[in-house]
Amino acid sequence: MSEDFPTDFAAPSSGSAPQDGTRRSFMKQAGGLLGLALAPPLLSQAERLTAFSKTVEGVTTLQLKVNGTVRSLQAEPRVSLLDALREYLDLTGTKKGCDHGQCGACTVLVDGRRINSCLSLAVMNQGKEITTIEGLMKGEELHPMQEAFLKHDGFQCGYCTPGQIMSGVACVKEGHATTDDQCREWMSGNLCRCGAYPNIVAAVREVAGKA
Template identity: 75%
Template sequence: MESDLFPPAGAPQPEDGSRRSFMKQAGGILGLALAPPLVGQAERLTAYSKVIQGATDITLRVNGQAHTVRVEPRVTLLDALRERLDLTGTKKGCDHGQCGACTVHVGGRRTLSCLTLAVMAQGKEITTIEGLSQGEQLHPMQQAFLKHDGFQCGYCTPGQIMSGVACVQEGHASTDAQAREWMSGNLCRCGAYPNILAAVREVAQRG
């Protein structure tokens, strides 16, 4: 019976008469040829390890003003805003990106600040609930929330308003169904959804 151990008569044979040992030698040579240099690999790992070490000073531009804060790489934007800059309007709800209470705008886009590292927001314009109004003049979305009583306990309200502003700016509030869909990431445990929807739709209809 023909097999790897008993090749057919006349088949070419390696010098030591063992096909298996020949394949082992060939595989070893190929592995050495393809393996990355050990020194290069060590250098790459060393370079990566230098990226995140200890606290460092970063600059965050929040509500039109630049702030220098000292944070570790793991600090979230939410914690930097609340604990370093005393901007407590942005709320910490679930801290897992599921409730939307921490919604802010980063670079003009709504962002869950509990899932965003502070160091990632450098060089971008950050807007929090404190930055929406112009002095005593409330933002139209804030006015609409007051008019339609779009809150009860108020804990989710900053995130709801920030998300509502972005929803209108994105053009995702042209119908009730569309606004509900694009606001669905913001939870209200008090159940004020009809009033929140009415506020968002009114601002959208104003253009």
């Protein structure tokens, strides 16, 4: 296995974590230019949303419907939904914690169901309705779960919060927040290293009570 390391180690800058703001804006510009240059005709775009029975290799145009808007990006099949949202579509509200499905910071809704976006490929989420933390507000009005997190101080550092809120929204919708114990169990996929759990439970339970 050790022969893998020299190449890995030699290219730290090509890792998916942004080094600074400059890289993100560069990616954005590069992505935009590439997108213009490679934009396929409208017909084949529509086809891509429905027909997948072909092999996708290397950088291709992917289309993701995020918060009600269809967005195009140029990415390899190995790009996770999480990286597509953060690094390609600049929707950085969704957070990368462990990147292995253990912490829940990357929780988003896909077709109304909560998932870990780090363990899902962007290419596999075409044609689905993706909702991120950025899509919860109605105009200038916060989602009731966002209001409840503010009211109950459901965070300290705030890093896990977008995932907690998305998970909380789904938890209430599923009917899994009817008691404190049930709420704790069904929110257990979202870790909070600051330990704001009592306040998170209070926030989710309050919204469940109003639902």
